[in-house]
Amino acid sequence: MAETPEPIRFDTKIAVLLRHDLASWQALNVTGFLVSGIATDKDLIGDAYEDADGTEYLPMIRQPIVVLAGDAEQLRAAHAKAVARELPTAVYTSEMFATGNDRDNRAAVRAVRRDDLDLVGIAVHGPKNAVDKTFKGAGLHP
Incomplete structure (x- = not known):
């Protein structure tokens, strides 16, 4: 009888x-x-995919990603916690909706002090406990 593989568990979390x-x-x-x-973070990328016909597909992040929703204050608080905990963080500000390229996106972020960013989204990766504490109080995105 074939053994059932152990479930894959991750020490880190992406949110x-x-x-x-x-x-x-x-x-x-x-x-x-x-x-x-x-x-x-190349360590987060899994192996390439391949279907039964041998068609290859790009690799993807190898662990689940939780998507949460919150208000502007929750975003500010989570951002401050992520920075304080030195978690790898990506940001998206409202000004970036008006740009059309990476150079202008970076310029829009650079023009505003950290505490004044008009955040519409952040993403972090880190130890599960630290990520959970960073996003405490935020609910799942509908």
Whole structure:
């Protein structure tokens, strides 16, 4: 009889927190951008996929990502905690909706002091406990 493989457990967690009042297209866009920042950690990327016909597909992040929603104050608080805990963090600000490229996105963030960023989303990766404490009080995105 074949053995059932042990469940895969992760010591780390990836979480995205979005401002709850974003339009659907904005929430999806912001999530995609934020996760692309987290994906720069090559240790998080799994192996390439392949279907039964041998068609290869790109590898993806190898662990689940939780997407949460909160208000502007929850975003500010979570951002401050993530920075204080030195967790790898990606940010998306409201000003970035008006830009059309990476250079202008970086300039929009650089123009504003950390505590004054108009955050619409952040993503973090780190030890489960630290990520959970960073996002305490935020609920799952609907």
